[in-house]
Amino acid sequence: QKEVEQDPGPLSVPEGAIVSLNCTYSNSAFQYFMWYRQYSRKGPELLMYTYSSGNKEDGRFTAQVDKSSKYISLFIRDSQPSDSATYLCAMSVGRTNNDMRFGAGTRLTVKP
């Protein structure tokens, strides 16, 4: 079993839709959770950074962490064509510099 599982998609939605992206994980020691957006042939860009369980909102983006279920989500409201990208989840225990683990990424297309 992979430490971090992420459905690769692809996911296609119409403009204005609410998008839900998810990751599951197996290591209960993870306590820092991140979402990155990666445009084609570019480096990942940090979108959301959360600690432990709960919700965090930033504009149209909401990150949710449910540590009891080992499940994290990223919601995008009023999706735009410019949101079309690959979204990577990442998580770390936070005890060393090399313990961050990434999901494989979900490719999202928002159609106008």
Next chain:
Amino acid sequence: SQTIHQWPATLVQPVGSPLSLECTVEGTSNPNLYWYRQAAGRGLQLLFYSVGIGQISSEVPQNLSASRPQDRQFILSSKKLLLSDSGFYLCAWSRTGLNEKLFFGSGTQLSVL
């Protein structure tokens, strides 16, 4: 503000040739530096990280090596490339310490033919 530069953006190299990818960070001092490789459909794989000049930790044994000759410079090298070295290479930095956010460069698409 901090910026990270990585070059070249694209590289095509023959099997057996050497490799040198360079990454520099501006606007911060003593950053942690990282080299990742991203294969299609797979998560990012950490190759090397460095917490200071001359301090390199290797995560995956292979024919790649890394060096940090200056505080904000990180170099990924190979003496002889293999076909399996093809991939998207990403440099990243974070502030000193644990639990710090990771910021990525724009990446290098390496094709070994």
